[in-house]
Amino acid sequence: MDQTAQSQEAPPQDVPSETPVETPSVDVPQGEAPPSDGPPETPPPQFPESVNPLKKFLPFIIGGLLLLIIILGGFLLFVGGASKKSATPTPPPRPSATPILLPTATIEPTLSPIASVSATITPVEVGRLAFIKDGDIYHSDFSFVTLLAKNTSPAGGNLSWSFSGRYLSWLPKVGNLTQLTVYDREKKTFYYYPESNSAAIADYSWSPSFDSFVFLTQGATYNLDSYQVSSVSAVATSLLKRSPSISQVEWVNEKTVLFRGSDGISSVNPASPSAKLLVANSSISAMSVSPDKTKILYSVTGSQKNDLYIMGIDGTGQRVLNSKPTLVDMGTTNLPESTLDKGFLPFAIWFLNAEKLLVPYQYSANLPLVGIYDLGQNSVQIIGPNALQKDDFMVDDFRLLGVRPNPLQSGTQQLTLYTLENNAKLNVVRVIPGGSSPAFFEK
DSSP: OHHHHHHHHSOOOOOOOSSOOOOOOOOOOTTSOOOOSSOOOOOOOOOOOOOOHHHHHHHHHHHHHHHHHHHHHHHHHHHHHHHHHHTSOOOOOOOOSSOEEOOEEOOOOOOOOSSSOBOOOOSSOOOSEEEEETTEEEEEOSSOEEEEEOOSSOEEEEEEEOTTSSEEEEEESSSOTTOEEEEETTTTEEEEESSSOOSEEEEEEEOSSSSEEEEEEESSSEEEEEEEBTBTTOOOEEEEEESSOEEEEEEEETTEEEEEETTEEEEEOTTSOOEEEEEEOTTEEEEEEOTTSSEEEEEEEOSSOEEEEEEETTSOSOEEOOSSOSEEEOTTSOOOGGGGGGOBOSOOEEOTTSSEEEEEEEEETTEEEEEEEETTTTEEEEEEEOOOOTTOEESSSSEEEEEEEOTTSTTOEEEEEEEOGGGOSSEEEEEEETOEEEEEOOO
């Protein structure tokens, strides 16, 4: 017990050594490591050789550069091809399901508030098509539309070329309806006929052989007067005055001015004015002269249907067109021939060779069935339904031009160009929004 207590009370103390103790040398056998006082040394860790990040992503960088070069090269080829395409002339119109809107070049001419007003016209060659848009006169080659003459008062309608192509004429939209506006393209000047106010102008027609025109006016009587377009002070030559009504006039040749009246179709010779009745029929509703000025087409309206007739300019060789001629081709319509028994609408459109007609048959409300009637072969080939209008006209052997409602803007009109090219069924190939009263100069 005493020893235990003593050991608890006096713990052992470290006694510093005052005299170094020599460590006896020990012989170590060859090949063995000498003894160590501490733990055995641990070898340093081995890290993998470091990799440069640029080398790691180098394949991706090279691939991206190659892709960029390929894209850039393709873009340059595309731009070069587009520039060549833009330099290519516009091809002639082809049948298309989507009509092409014609671009408009706006030119503002300088006007002078005098009786004969000078206007600046475009330096480009005048297009054969002229029309009215926003009260001004435009022209077109069916690729572009350009302003031709800026009016001091809006043009209304009845736009027409003179025989030489030097003059364009039209009736005003509002105001003085007793004067015809004539624009001289060579002098870039407007003239107005007649100078003094007279009876309202109902119709007019240019001479096909020289720069003169005939007026149809209505006052106390119906009057036909001719003017020579040489100066604004031209004097009228009276051709006819009568009480029976006249609704249409057409100057055919130097010896013949045709007119349609309440008593039928008549002619008058400008050199020795005296009327000659060619067809006595009070039911004639339309008259049209062929482009070659050799034939007259007219319509007689009956209680059940309309009949179309053809005759010579002098009234000879009259014959009726059978709605079902000797040869009938209904085309791809899948309609029976009996569809044609309803007869024609009261008009037809001449082809330029005067040997064929575009004829509209009664089919459905506001949509006739249109066919090509060959006068020589006495045959008809049906194209299909089309909203043909009596003022439409052929500009060449395959294209028809007319005024139609603009489906994109209610209450407005547009010029619409149709084609029969490549067996098309009067497909729309061009539209000119806002255009009206087209006139085509036949060179």
